[in-house]
Amino acid sequence: VTAPDDPTAPETPEVDPAALAELHALFATLPPESMPDDVTARVTAALADVPPPRDEPRTEPAALGDSIHDSYGGHRRQRRTRQILAIAAALLIGVGGSIGLIKLAGSTSSSGTASSGAAARAGTQPLSATPDSGHAVLVVNFTATNLLAHAETLASSATSGTGYNGTAAAGCAPTGSATGLTLVGAEQGRYENRSVLLLVYQDPQTPHHFEAFLVPLPCAASGGAATLWQESFTR
Amino acid sequence: VGEPPEDRDDADLLAAHVAGDRDAFGELFRRHRHRLWSVAIRVLGDREEAADAVQDAMVSAYRAAASFRGDAAVSTWLHRVVVNACLDRARKLSARPVVPLTADVAAAADRADRHAADQLAARELRSVLRSALATLQPDQRIALVLVDLEGYPVDEVAQILGIPPGTVKSRCARARARLMPLLADLRPSRASGNLGGSGHVQPLAAEGGGER
Numbered sequence: 001v002t003a004p005d006d007p008t009a010p011e012t013p014e015v016d017p018a019a020l021a022e023l024h025a026l027f028a029t030l031p032p033e034s035m036p037d038d039v040t041a042r043v044t045a046a047l048a049d050v051p052p053p054r055d056e057p058r059t060e061p062a063a064l065g066d067s068i069h070d071s072y073g074g075h076r077r078q079r080r081t082r083q084i085l086a087i088a089a090a091l092l093i094g095v096g097g098s099i100g101l102i103k104l105a106g107s108t109s110s111s112g113t114a115s116s117g118a119a120a121r122a123g124t125q126p127l128s129a130t131p132d133s134g135h136a137v138l139v140v141n142f143t144a145t146n147l148l149a150h151a152e153t154l155a156s157s158a159t160s161g162t163g164y165n166g167t168a169a170a171g172c173a174p175t176g177s178a179t180g181l182t183l184v185g186a187e188q189g190r191y192e193n194r195s196v197l198l199l200v201y202q203d204p205q206t207p208h209h210f211e212a213f214l215v216p217l218p219c220a221a222s223g224g225a226a227t228l229w230q231e232s233f234t235r
Numbered sequence: 236v237g238e239p240p241e242d243r244d245d246a247d248l249l250a251a252h253v254a255g256d257r258d259a260f261g262e263l264f265r266r267h268r269h270r271l272w273s274v275a276i277r278v279l280g281d282r283e284e285a286a287d288a289v290q291d292a293m294v295s296a297y298r299a300a301a302s303f304r305g306d307a308a309v310s311t312w313l314h315r316v317v318v319n320a321c322l323d324r325a326r327k328l329s330a331r332p333v334v335p336l337t338a339d340v341a342a343a344a345d346r347a348d349r350h351a352a353d354q355l356a357a358r359e360l361r362s363v364l365r366s367a368l369a370t371l372q373p374d375q376r377i378a379l380v381l382v383d384l385e386g387y388p389v390d391e392v393a394q395i396l397g398i399p400p401g402t403v404k405s406r407c408a409r410a411r412a413r414l415m416p417l418l419a420d421l422r423p424s425r426a427s428g429n430l431g432g433s434g435h436v437q438p439l440a441a442e443g444g445g446e447r
Contacts, residue, residue, distance in 0.1 A: 019415055020411060022419065023383075023411055023415065024383060025412060026364065026418060026421055027364070027383050027384050029360065029362060030277075030361060031271070031361075032269075032273065033272060033273040033274075033276050033277065034266045034269045034272065035269050035271075035272035035289075036272075036282075039272065039282075039285075039286045039289065040268060041444050042286060042290060043264065043286075043293050044261060044264070045288045046290050046293070046294055047260060047261060047264065047293060047294065047297055048261075050294055050298060052252075052255055052257065061396070088353065131367075157429075194347060
């Protein structure tokens, strides 16, 4: 019997050593518990939806800024895609086809989606898409509750004074609203069943001030996209 | 940098996460998820509650990673976060009026005993054990789960729970004393004639949460 050595603890009951051994034998009959696939997918989805830590010192200031310079092929984008692919794979295994697949022709067209309860609960919903390349890729599903978090993530990736060079954002500047601001990040996704682009701008005069816009895709060739959502924030 | 996440140790992964590597924490979670889940499901006894607790804990750990000072192993820290989430939920659950567990355990044990001559229903035995664990105070239950069911050393459990090792031992001892009468009919010495003559409880078939 384990002897108590905590002087503050009340008297510990005595247990017969033989009975204790039997109790342990009973415990040993319990099978190991492995995390079910759907729980793994659910937690992974929740983590993918959380902005990265903010208050820590950045040892590599540009580490999260790759996506700004590399358009949609940037490192961060690739990592996120791999993350979402992992989630989708787990969901396919665990839920067995409860995910609705959406096929996209380029950046246009869409069909409905079946929500995974786990992913929806986590506030994110990975969607599968098939662009012209024929390779399956996944896009982020923006919601009213996670848009600002995504925008803040993009802003945190920004390196001061460097604009976003992605050609996909050409012509997507919101009408009038972004005049004088520097585009520092963009992320493509789905919002209310349509293809969208989240754009984050920095004010060169007050670098801690950011403006985020959500515009529909494809953007008009003449520019001046309508804004689906807009938010200001500081960092 | 450049090393595959699966080849890096826990401390490196956590540091990488804090530095902005978005793959690092996911690898940490994947690496420890089964043990964290095992603690959660055995402490809470309810799949949804356990899933919620693990999810809340992992999100908290993800956000608070920069506050990790390295005083303990990363796995110990992750367990601490999960255990705290479980304790919060266990305390809330124990505050709710529920079916009288002692009577429930006794009835289940009686059923198991009556069927033991043929075969002891593994699911029922597991249910009895879970029900018995549910009768324990959360603090005692979690100490017992970590030490007796999960096999962690007392010193590590003390680190996880943030209490002295002696307190871990006394909580375990109290938990065992509480369980003894509830599980008396299932113990080999009391049921040796009823367990197919083998004198011990048959290993349980994996079902439900057991997927390993």
